C-alpha cells in the first residue's frame with residue numbers, strides 16, 4: 001500500500017474581481033495591452049478584513065476532503081504550499097485548526113509558483129515510505145498583499161486564490177514521474193526580498209523570466225515523461241502554472257502538445273502562484289473535463305528560481 005493516489009480536489013477564490021479596465025483607471029495601461037501580452041482579463045483579490053490566506057486555504061481544503069470522501073480527522077499531514085502566509089512563522093497550523101484536522105501535523109512549504117509541484121512530490125514521499133496515509137496538499141497565495149499596485153509591469157499579472165488535493169496511500173502508484181529543479185543564480189530575476197526597511201514589493205525582470213520559463217519548463221516535462229516512460233501523446237491534459245498565456249502557448253508548441261489538451265483559466269484569475277495549478281485542476285475535475293484515470297502533466301516555475309514537473313493519473 002505504498003503507492004500514491006490523488007482522490008479529491010477543491011479550490012477557493014476571493015469575492016472581489018478586479019478587471020483590466022478597472023486597473024487602467026489607476027495606472028497607465030489598457031485591457032488590450034494586458035490581454036494581448038498575458039491573456040489575463042481579470043483577477044481576484046482578497047478583502048483584508050473578510051478574507052485571508054488561511055480562510056481561502058481552508059475552503060479549498062474542505063472541498064478537497066469532501067470530494068475524497070474522508071473526514072478532517074483522517075488527515076495525517078497538511079502541507080500548505082505558500083509564499084504569502086498570514087504569519088511568517090507559518091499558516092499551516094492555523095488551517096489545521098480551522099479544518100478541525102486534529103490528528104494532522106501541518107507545515108508550510110515555500111517554493112513560490114513551483115510550490116504545488118514541490119508539495120505534491122514532498123507529500124508523495126511520506127506516503128511511499130509508508131509513514132502517512134492521508135495528506136492534504138494546499139497551494140495558496142495572496143500576492144495582492146505584496147504587489148506594488150502602482151507598478152504596471154508587475155501588478156497586472158497577479159491574483160489571489162487557493163487550490164487543494166488529497167493524496168492517499170494505495171496499491172497502485174498513480175504518481176508516474178517527476179523532476180524538480182532550483183537555480184539560485186537567477187534569484188534576482190523575481191523576488192520579494194527583505195531589505196533595510198522591511199519587505200520590498202515584488203520585483204521582476206519580465207523578459208528574463210519569460211525566457212527562463214519557455215526554456216526550462218519543457219526540460220523538466222521531458223524528464224518527468226522519461227521517468228514515467230511516457231510520451232507527449234500519452235498525456236490527456238497539460239496543466240502549466242498559469243503565469244502567462246504566451247508562456248503556455250510556447251511550451252505547448254515546443255513540445256508538440258495538441259492545443260485542446262492544454263488547460264487554461266488565467267484570463268479569469270491571473271497568476272495565483274502556488275494556487276494556479278490546483279485551481280485549474282479542480283475546475284476541470286468539477287466540470288468533468290478531467291475523468292478518472294486521465295493522465296495529467298503539471299509544471300510549475302517561478303521565483304527561486306525554482307521549477308518542476310510531475311505526471312500523475314487522476315483518481
Ligand code: COA
Nearest residue numbers: 028029033037113152153156206207209210243244301302
Ligand atoms: N501597460 C502598458 N504598458 C506597459 C505595461 C502595462 N501594464 N507594462 C509595461 N509596459 C510598457 C513598458 O514600459 C515598455 O514601454 P517602453 O517600450 O516605452 O519602455 C513596453 O510596455 C514593453 O515592455 P516589456 O516589459 O518589454 O513588455 P513585454 O512584452 O516583455 O511584456 C510582460 C511584459 C511582463 C508581460 C512579459 O515580460 C512577461 O509576461 N514575462 C513573464 C512574467 C511572468 O510570467 N512572471 C511570473 C512567473 S512565475
